[in-house]
Amino acid sequence: MLEVARYHADAKGCIAPEAVDAWARDGLLVIEDFVAADICQDLINAADSQVANFDAREAATVFSTATHEHAASEYFETSGDKIRFFFEEGVFDTSGTLQIPKEQAINKIGHALHDLDPTFQAFSYQPRLAVLAHQLGLVDPLLLQSMLIFKQPSIGGEVSWHQDGSFLYTVPQSVTGFWFALEEATLENGCLWVLPGEHARGLRSRFRRIDGRLQTEALPGAPDFDDTAKTPLEVPAGTLVVLNGLLPHYSAPNHSQKSRYAYTLHTISATAQYPKDNWLQRNDSFPLRSLGARTDCSNANQI
Numbered sequence: 428m429l430e431v432a433r434y435h436a437d438a439k440g441c442i443a444p445e446a447v448d449a450w451a452r453d454g455l456l457v458i459e460d461f462v463a464a465d466i467c468q469d470l471i472n473a474a475d476s477q478v479a480n481f482d483a484r485e486a487a488t489v490f491s492t493a494t495h496e497h498a499a500s501e502y503f504e505t506s507g508d509k510i511r512f513f514f515e516e517g518v519f520d521t522s523g524t525l526q527i528p529k530e531q532a533i534n535k536i537g538h539a540l541h542d543l544d545p546t547f548q549a550f551s552y553q554p555r556l557a558v559l560a561h562q563l564g565l566v567d568p569l570l571l572q573s574m575l576i577f578k579q580p581s582i583g584g585e586v587s588w589h590q591d592g593s594f595l596y597t598v599p600q601s602v603t604g605f606w607f608a609l610e611e612a613t614l615e616n617g618c619l620w621v622l623p624g625e626h627a628r629g630l631r632s633r634f635r636r637i638d639g640r641l642q643t644e645a646l647p648g649a650p651d652f653d654d655t656a657k658t659p660l661e662v663p664a665g666t667l668v669v670l671n672g673l674l675p676h677y678s679a680p681n682h683s684q685k686s687r688y689a690y691t692l693h694t695i696s697a698t699a700q701y702p703k704d705n706w707l708q709r710n711d712s713f714p715l716r717s718l719g720a721r722t723d724c725s726n727a728n729q730i
């Protein structure tokens with residue numbers, strides 16, 4: 428099986444030229460030790476306290492990436508500028524009562540933790556990310572979306588193969604994912620899988636509002652994903668995986684006894700056009716903010 432190379436960033440967020448080359452070639456970049464162990468723990472604690480403070484009776488919306496059934500839900504569609512809670516499949520009975528404790532039942536929190544939770548805000552707008560983004564060629568990155576994906580033991584569901592550009596479409600394509608392993612991610616607990624280089628074959632579909640309803644639309648002439656090179660990314664806690672918005676990725680259900688917490692951020696370019704028929708729309712009174720000022724890496728040590 429193909430092995431994806433691992434890189435490191437220095438204290439400023441600077442990476443070696445070989446890492447920049449790997450990003451361009453593969454459409455993804457794995458940076459180990461990007462997040463210190465105590466910061467991973469702070470983020471885990473902040474996520475757990477969001478869940479503890481959430482009244483599960485407020486939302487009986489079942490989240491399922493396999494069927495996109497959630498798409499019809501107003502709760503999902505208006506979550507772009509809020510902190511909302513989405514559940515694993517099958518955890519409610521027909522009357523909307525949770526059958527298991529909410530701590531096990533929540534699939535993810537989204538989609539504006541980065542602007543509304545102080546711990547996630549401080550982490551998301553850290554200068555090292557702006558430095559890294561600049562080296563990867565991102566132009567005026569704005570923080571659009573954040574999610575905490577729990578993958579709780581035995582129940583954490585699959586995230587089906589997709590390109591982030593289908594959901595967060597811009598012209599030209601500019602979405603970039605920053606995925607942080609807050610806990611070790613393994614084959615057993617549902618690590619990411621990727622198709623290195625497959626971003627070069629373009630966007631396959633769009634998830635957009637058509638006649639008032641969110642739907643997935645195949646793009647004309649788009650090839651199927653070629654999954655012959657599908658590669659698991661087993662990574663230690665603290666690893667950052669950066670994903671080009673056209674890079675197909677997936678994660679399996681968690682059948683193990685260990686959770687797999689990950690925090691994920693998506694940026695778009697301020698210079699790109701963001702269509703009105705994308706699912707995620709923010710209120711005009713709550714504009715997107717820039718990742719921040721960049722620093723020059725020209726004097727950085729080789730990592």
Ligand SMILES: O=C(O)CCC(=O)C(=O)O
Nearest residue numbers: 576586604606678689691
């Ligand atoms: O964490 C996962 O399992 C999937 C994350 C993902 O698809 C994303 O961040 O775009």
